[in-house]
Amino acid sequence: MSYDLYEAIADGDLDKADQIISSGENIYFVTENDKWTYLHQIADTDDVPVDSIRFLLEKGLDVNAIDSYGNTPLLYAVRQRNVEGIRLLLENGADKLIEHENLEGVSALRMGFDSMPLNYEVFDLLLQFGADPDVKKDGWKTARQMLTVIAGIPKSIQDLFAKY
Template sequence: MENNLAPMTVGEKIAEAEYEGNLEYLQEMIDKGFLNPLEITPNDKWNYLHTANIWRPSPLATIRFYLDKGVEVNAQDCYGMTPLHYALRAGNADAAIALLEAGADPNIPNIDNLRPLSMAGYTKDRLDVLELMLKNGGNVHNIINDNETILESWKPNSVSSQWQIDIYELMKKYA
């Protein structure tokens, strides 16, 4: 059977290398001038820390690679999303921790007022992510919708799962 697929573009190869954690290839592309780690996409305003978790989670090595290259950890895209928003949405706890350790702010709202701290449920099996957000100044009293704080939004009710209760209890310690 004949392969009629077009060959991968350099951009596609870079994306594949990100998701595979192929740092040698990424560095080679930098050295050859095909990859500028500080580049920001013109329309969406994504940097490489944003794109590392947009379509699927990248390994920790890729996140650290871009952090070491000086990619802005709190950059907001056209939606107001930071790399931390995307790491949490992807359920990439290790990436979220690396971003937080590099200074990611868990309080930055996107255009819909969604803050990384309020996204704790995306990494519900890793309360260490929530705890680090709280230790790094995550404010459970930020208003997120209809005059409700992040803490109030997590208040358990009769149908809450244990993980929801655990998130609320941990947030309460920092209230």
């Protein structure tokens, strides 16, 4: 994976990214061990411009690619609380795997509980696109049940879950 290409995309310098690709860099490269694509990397980057995610989708990168940890770009975008990135991924097919769980058994909706402070917009988008707050996994609480065991859940998020 080219650091220069990654950096150009992460910085939103898409003209430079296009130049690097035109010079022969493979935008479809997948890392050998982690099975990361540029879309995984960018979705897991703090404060990445949504245009960078759009750029990769327009280049044809797989919105539902699963890495060696079982994570999709959507799971990484949720972890980063990138609301516009989440929306773009969902609008471009990530909703097909909205209930997908990584190797640790974590779905996008459950991943929303992993980053504090909790983000209302993240949960709202996931629920709007069909995430089921009542999916039960052996030994795990449902996302709805998580509301009762995590201290300090904002009332707005509790009210949001009550709608679904």
